[in-house]
Amino acid sequence: MPSSYTEAMGSYLAREAEAAAELEALQAEYESERARLQHEVDRARERREVSELAAAEAENLKTDVDRRSTRLWADLAAFVGTQHCGTFPAKTAPSSDEEPRPDDIAAQMDDAERTLRSARRGEVPIEPPRLSYIVAALFGVLCASGGVRLAVLLLAGGDISHRAGASLALIAPVAVAPMLWGVWQGWVYRVRPRPLGVLLSVCCAAAAVAVGAVVFLRGF
Numbered sequence: 001m002p003s004s005y006t007e008a009m010g011s012y013l014a015r016e017a018e019a020a021a022e023l024e025a026l027q028a029e030y031e032s033e034r035a036r037l038q039h040e041v042d043r044a045r046e047r048r049e050v051s052e053l054a055a056a057e058a059e060n061l062k063t064d065v066d067r068r069s070t071r072l073w074a075d076l077a078a079f080v081g082t083q084h085c086g087t088f089p090a091k092t093a094p095s096s097d098e099e100p101r102p103d104d105i106a107a108q109m110d111d112a113e114r115t116l117r118s119a120r121r122g123e124v125p126i127e128p129p130r131l132s133y134i135v136a137a138l139f140g141v142l143c144a145s146g147g148v149r150l151a152v153l154l155l156a157g158g159d160i161s162h163r164a165g166a167s168l169a170l171i172a173p174v175a176v177a178p179m180l181w182g183v184w185q186g187w188v189y190r191v192r193p194r195p196l197g198v199l200l201s202v203c204c205a206a207a208a209v210a211v212g213a214v215v216f217l218r219g220f
Helices: 002-080 102-120 130-157 160-189 195-216
Strands: none
Touching (some): 130 160
């Protein structure tokens, strides 16, 4: 009897120990799974917060880009004229699968505004067409023609002061021609006068004055 009791108690205690070990393993597995799920929940919450923040930044960027692009288009139309600028472009689909980053969009807007400000100051880094240099030569010839014509009229008076005025009329086209050409080029092309055009205008004015003086002022 004692032997049977001892064996029964031993078997009971062994089963109790096994049950406790199994319960402990289940508890550890439960804690591990609970920690994993909590980690997933935290990550999902972080992703949601990041998404909400990105959505808010995107909305703010959209509002800012719409405002700046509308103002920029209006400034451009005022600068070059509505007939050259046209209507505000409609929204188009992106040309590539890669989405532009907000920093890139803001940088492009800054570049566009900076370029327009430079254009208003006549600092656009573009070369005017060749026609502009032909016009520079024409300004030189026309100013020289006017100077020679004025000199002839003044010298016809025969007065000494008129002779001084005639000399000034022959010299003035060399300075006036490039100035007028620079004003014309700034008004038409929104750029500053180029050195080549200034030199061409001065040379043509000087050559035309020399030819006109030889032809029309020989008798004075």
